[in-house]
Amino acid sequence: MAPMKVYGWAVSPWMARALVCLEEAGAEYEVVPMSRCRGDHRRPEHLARNPFGEIPILEDGDLTLYQSRAIATYVLRKYKPELLKEGDLEGSAVVDVWLEVEAHHMEPTRLSIIRHCIIGPYVGRERDQATVDESVANLRGRLPAYEARLSACRYLGGDNVIPANFCHFGFMRYLMATEYAGVVDAYPHVKAWWDALLARPSVRKVIAGMPPDFGYASGNIP
Numbered sequence: 001m002a003p004m005k006v007y008g009w010a011v012s013p014w015m016a017r018a019l020v021c022l023e024e025a026g027a028e029y030e031v032v033p034m035s036r037c038r039g040d041h042r043r044p045e046h047l048a049r050n051p052f053g054e055i056p057i058l059e060d061g062d063l064t065l066y067q068s069r070a071i072a073t074y075v076l077r078k079y080k081p082e083l084l085k086e087g088d089l090e091g092s093a094v095v096d097v098w099l100e101v102e103a104h105h106m107e108p109t110r111l112s113i114i115r116h117c118i119i120g121p122y123v124g125r126e127r128d129q130a131t132v133d134e135s136v137a138n139l140r141g142r143l144p145a146y147e148a149r150l151s152a153c154r155y156l157g158g159d160n161v162i163p164a165n166f167c168h169f170g171f172m173r174y175l176m177a178t179e180y181a182g183v184v185d186a187y188p189h190v191k192a193w194w195d196a197l198l199a200r201p202s203v204r205k206v207i208a209g210m211p212p213d214f215g216y217a218s219g220n221i222p
Contacts, residue, residue, distance in 0.1 A: 009222030013170025
């Protein structure tokens with residue numbers, strides 16, 4: 001069987017979400033590199049795969065998928081369904097809860113901080129400190145729930161890692177490269193959870209393609 005194909009650029013936190021799950025699953029895949037700067041995501045052949053012009057895209061035979069969380073859960077459902085707690089009604093519900101928490105409560109907050117603190121200075125966008133402060137306050141408001149959960153178990157879904165942990169990785173990588181990393185470090189169980197994720201071979205492999213400045217300083221932006 002031909003390996004799956006993943007279209008996108010490695011520095012993307014959405015791309016990282018898919019790649020970490022592919023690595024965790026031990027799936028055979030190849031990355032089809034794209035360039036955002038060249039507008040590859042707006043080309044007709046890409047829009048034929050994803051009409052919204054986003055990445056990543058996964059091709060598995062005749063199946064084409066977009067939306068990073070859908071890709072992540074598909075890959076794990078195919079290769080490691082135990083990580084999704086398949087067949088365990090209560091366990092799979094916990095998986096769903098933390099996937100939803102990451103999507104609705106954490107990603108928007110972290111994305112705002114990353115845009116203003118990392119990307120903005122390189123693209124000539126003036127930093128809106130009021131927006132950053134609001135996002136940091138939102139982050140502080142959410143982390144106690146994480147600390148409580150992680151004080152009772154090693155990972156968000158229990159003592160075994162589940163997809164929600166991987167789905168946090170891409171944005172956490174860049175958040176922890178900002179001056180607000182200390183907000184996370186102030187919560188010992190959250191910090192231990194993050195350190196545990198960083199120690200996983202899958203994460204170490206993917207993070208190697210994610211420079212903390214998205215490649216802007218070196219000019220190696222996709």
